[in-house]
Amino acid sequence: MARGANLPAIAAFNETVVLDAVRRSPDGFSRVELAARTGLSAQTVTNVTRRLLDRGFIREAGTRSEGSPGKPRTILRLEPGGAHAIGVHLDPTVIACVLLDLAGAVVAQAHRPSPPDGDAAATLAAAVDAIREVLQTPGVDPERVIGVGVAAPGPIDAERGVVIRPPLAPGWNDLPLRDELAQATGLLCLVAKDVTCAAVAERWRDPAGASQDYAFVYYGTGVGVGLVLGGEVYTGSSDNAGDVGHTLVDPEGVRCSCGRRGCYGESVRPYRLVMQGLWSGVLTPPPGTAVVQGEDLRLDVETVDRLFSELAAAAEAGHTGAQEIVDRSIRHSAFFASNLSALLDLDRVVFGGPSWARVAPRYLDQLPGQLAELDTGVLTHGVAIAGSAIGDDVAAVGAAALVLDGTFSPRSILR
């Protein structure tokens, strides 16, 4: 936990330290406990908590005796409705928007299909529409909405809030996402990579969780990795860490856009699994489409998404052809997870993202065994495999949490 400092110049910093401590304690803290937790003097805690009470971020919630004689102490708790933040996730398939309260709970959500042609202006318009919808949630004061965090496929220029050449969404090339959305909504905006946001969400949910060193394998239209190392979300030198799409998992595999064969991203992305399903006859092609073995079809994002759902459902229902396709992607994921865990000494790999839930049962059933088989002699300890508990909107939740973090978490103020 961050420690405060007793200097007037950093009063705002102390507010974030105290608020962060209160947020992490479901039972609340007395002022005496807060002083012990934060390293701040009793007087500073009294001043800071008064300001936080005035702003409606915390409240007094009864009294408690803390084992020592003397009068019971007043307990301070977070006031979840004291502020809100919005998170938007732009995926080439779906636009997800969530409204989080100060405690990180999802209070409202809205979804829009991404424009099938990937048009940037139409994508922004859909995002703004979703933001307006969640702002109308009853009981939410728009004046108390701190800002909008946007999770976007990388690479990004985080300083300028611009998306740069996302490989699976060519229409968003050099899209000035932050400024456009800020102008349209009148709210402060920040842009972060979707995989980073996913890792932020996972860490917010469980800051002192089972592992301090884990990877979040983000499975959406493409695949990427968010990293939590030493308990901190790792973003890299240009905020673009986690681009694992071209990590080799199968030398005999399918040709990737980079010219090599068997890259992880290309091998497991939903489009690739759908094409394998069409070639093998497991999936029925859209009307009027001629399938030629080994030749990729141009399919819009909605069709890929629908066929991917059909493939996953067929595998769940016991169709062996569908199972072979999904299981191949699981083998590739096991190979990838093994290498990544060895490289970074991870003890946990969490899977999630908008395409994850459909294949989750089979992955969680097969992947640990595959990993154990591969890992003879590679890893010095076991690696737990888990599915994210946050659901399809994990990147949107993380983007909103990043806004709350930027406002209230001492770590980001120090950056």
Ligand SMILES: [Zn+2]
């Ligand atoms: Zn590649």
